[in-house]
Amino acid sequence: MLNKYKKLLLICTLLFSQFSFASEKTLIRIGALAFGTVNWELTAMQQAEMIETEHYRLQVIKMANPQAGKIALQSGAVDMIVADWIWVSRMRSLDKDYTFYPYSNTTGALVVADNSPIKELKDLNNKRLAIAGGELDKNSLLLQALMQKQGQAEVFASIEKVYGAPPLLSQQIQHQRVDALLTYWHYAARMQAEGYQILMTGNEILQGLGIEVSVPSIGYVFDRSWANNNKVALQAFLANTKQIKHTLCTEDSAWQGIKPLIRAKTAQVNQLLRQQYCNGQVLSWGDKEQQAASKVYQYLKKLSSDRLTGKAENIQAGTFW
Incomplete structure (x- = not known):
């Protein structure tokens, strides 16, 4: 009888261990x-x-x-x-x-038609630019920063900005209602497959600002x-x-x-x-990337007048895991 109780106790212990493991x-x-x-x-x-x-x-x-x-x-x-x-x-x-x-x-991209007269940023003068993500879109703010750095602040100011959802903006450029499109990477890739040209990627905008590290x-x-x-x-x-x-x-x-x-x-x-998705693999994440992020933060803080970043002067401690 004692052996039966020991066996029963052993079975219950094993079952309890399994349930405990599952609950963990x-x-x-x-x-x-x-x-x-x-x-x-x-x-x-x-x-x-x-x-x-x-x-x-x-x-x-x-x-x-x-x-x-x-x-x-x-x-x-x-x-x-x-x-x-x-x-x-x-x-x-x-x-x-x-x-x-x-x-x-992976970041967004500035897209133009294959036969567009827009070959460089200065050609955006008095053109209509569709921007996905709204007035505080990060790529748009960084594009503004780059054009200011290149002495083209007046060109950026002359651009008529059109905001909206990415699918709708893709239709706008397809119907020639806008001259260029700043959109998310996967929409840009679909446009590229249809014959549109990538004038500049988000990463190239950062490089133009002197930020060589991928953020x-x-x-x-x-x-x-x-x-x-x-x-x-x-x-x-x-x-x-x-x-x-x-x-x-x-x-x-x-x-x-x-x-x-x-x-x-x-x-x-x-x-x-697939190519653009895979290009976005994060292979390095450390001090260099986080220092580069701090530079990006300063551009976004200044050009959004704190509306995007809030009033904090720098990236808050603990932001990065």
Whole structure:
């Protein structure tokens, strides 16, 4: 009889250990745009069985737009979103303990028609420029900074700016209602596949400003205290995002698996999107990149008159994870 009790006790102990182990998995709730590039990676992770590992269980919550993601993070509805570090720094100045881990180096681009008379920035004089992202779009502000540096402040002032959603602005240039388009990288890649020319990329704008180091514009954003309490799970998730990005860039079968999300109408569009996506891999993230980010911050602070950055003189400590 004693042996039976010992066996029963052993079985219960093993079952309890299994349940305990399962309960130790950290639930990571991530808010992601349904058609954003982050969703490409998350779908690939699901196909590679990385949604649930020994350290975490991922729950993807679809967001209607970037602003909805920020609201969800602030309300506690999600643990993580993808946003830019400028927003993180501004929120830290308002006593929010958010922090940033880089996701992509890929930036937007200035697009013109193949037969456009616009061959360099000075040719934008008195032209109509469509700008995705609104008046405080970072690429637009940095373009203004570059033109000021080149002695073309009056040219930038002469430009008629048209703001709107990226898909609508793509139609505007296609119907020749605007002369140039400053838009997000994946829209620029689709335009390029249709014969439009990339006059300048966001990274080239930075280089023109003397910033030679790639500065990730967007990244995973989460609460620092939450990160410290779930460090093992978070590090495992971030490592898997790097792995899946590498897989998408090196294994054709993995890229084929997300083609329905990419919605590439032609093989050329598909190729350009993959090329630009892979060019955005963050291979280095340290002091040099963060010092370069500080220079970008100063340009954005000055040209937005604090409307984008807030009143803080510098990037807030703790902004970068």
